[in-house]
Amino acid sequence: MRRWISLSLLAVLLVLICSGLTILYFVFFGGSSVMMPDLTGESAIVAMERLQQLGLLPKVEEVDSYGEPGVVLEQLPKAGEKVKRGRIAILKVSGSGERFALPDIRGMQYESALKKIEEAGFVAGDVVRIYDKDVPPGVVIAQSPAAPSLVPMKTRVNVLVSLGPNVGKGNVFPLPDVAGMNVNEAKKVLSEAGLFAKNVEYVDTTSTERDIVMATKPKGGSQVTGGSQVTLVVSSGRAPQRQIAVAQQEKAPAVSKPVAVQESEQPKQENSAAQKEQAKPAKPVQPLPQAPQDKETGEQKENKQAKVRYPVPPLSRPLKLEIKAIDKQGERTVFSKDVKGGEYITLNIPYTDQLVVTVYLGGEFVWEERYF
Numbered sequence: 001m002r003r004w005i006s007l008s009l010l011a012v013l014l015v016l017i018c019s020g021l022t023i024l025y026f027v028f029f030g031g032s033s034v035m036m037p038d039l040t041g042e043s044a045i046v047a048m049e050r051l052q053q054l055g056l057l058p059k060v061e062e063v064d065s066y067g068e069p070g071v072v073l074e075q076l077p078k079a080g081e082k083v084k085r086g087r088i089a090i091l092k093v094s095g096s097g098e099r100f101a102l103p104d105i106r107g108m109q110y111e112s113a114l115k116k117i118e119e120a121g122f123v124a125g126d127v128v129r130i131y132d133k134d135v136p137p138g139v140v141i142a143q144s145p146a147a148p149s150l151v152p153m154k155t156r157v158n159v160l161v162s163l164g165p166n167v168g169k170g171n172v173f174p175l176p177d178v179a180g181m182n183v184n185e186a187k188k189v190l191s192e193a194g195l196f197a198k199n200v201e202y203v204d205t206t207s208t209e210r211d212i213v214m215a216t217k218p219k220g221g222s223q224v225t226g227g228s229q230v231t232l233v234v235s236s237g238r239a240p241q242r243q244i245a246v247a248q249q250e251k252a253p254a255v256s257k258p259v260a261v262q263e264s265e266q267p268k269q270e271n272s273a274a275q276k277e278q279a280k281p282a283k284p285v286q287p288l289p290q291a292p293q294d295k296e297t298g299e300q301k302e303n304k305q306a307k308v309r310y311p312v313p314p315l316s317r318p319l320k321l322e323i324k325a326i327d328k329q330g331e332r333t334v335f336s337k338d339v340k341g342g343e344y345i346t347l348n349i350p351y352t353d354q355l356v357v358t359v360y361l362g363g364e365f366v367w368e369e370r371y372f
Helices: 002-029 044-053 110-119 183-192 268-279
Strands: 033-035 057-063 072-076 082-084 088-094 123-130 140-144 156-162 172-174 196-203 213-217 223-225 229-235 304-311 319-327 330-339 344-351 355-361 364-371
Touching: 044 057, 044 072, 044 088, 110 123, 110 156, 183 196, 183 229, 304 319, 304 355, 304 364, 319 344, 330 344, 344 355
Parallel strands: 057 088, 123 156, 196 229
Antiparallel strands: 033 082, 072 088, 140 156, 172 223, 213 229, 304 344, 319 330, 319 355, 355 364
């Protein structure tokens, strides 16, 4: 009897062991296979529920993306593959981090666009330069990602930059307007357009920041030939040197003051003589030498000319420029009209003896120069 009971218990134990091994085999090493569904584009929650219903174990990995957060972007195994139940399926889901609007840099000079991108917290990416007859050299044509996409901070921004028209040496095209650019940026733009800008003329002025191009020779927009030389007129950032007028005058002879003397010590005759000496008129001061005069009219000759050169600084809109001259003939306005940024004003002003030239831009004082 005892022997029969022992054999029964042993048989039951063997059955349990075999059942456990069978279950383990079907779960981890075998069992029925399922077809992996296409989960891309679905929300992470829905995708996980579908995998669990198929007997698969979902694993979520978050990745950076420009799209809507919480969406399945990629899956492993791929859709259509047969997998065993109980296997792990990986879901790559778009992250839910904070997004920022990408600034629009199209139409900007590349250097300015790069600065704007970095100030917004993004990173400059690849730069591709192509010839484009409709877009000036150095100007951004397109960007990727496009604005105003919502993207994570530190996203790389790739840009497409124009080289201008595909011109060779001898071809004629408009000179790019580089007024307002930094001198190095302007040189780069002109070089990309097939021009040379080795000549730089610095002008002393404080109305324009240092190393900013005020004008070009020839003027921006002028027709130039590929391979031509372009001169840049650049601000030095220094105040213009002003000559100090020194009037040459002869000193008048000193007149000694009479000494007060008590009557008890000096005779009245000496006191009377001192009063007469005091009453004598002082020696007249010789007048300043005048400019030569015309023998017939007696008027002073205008035998001098002041060469006035004024480069108009970069302006967002035209402003009225007034140049006034003052000499012995009085004050007169020698120039008065609206000007645009980058213009180069040249005047030859006749004057007599000395001349003071004052420049006003938009009604505000700009600078003053004296000529002798």
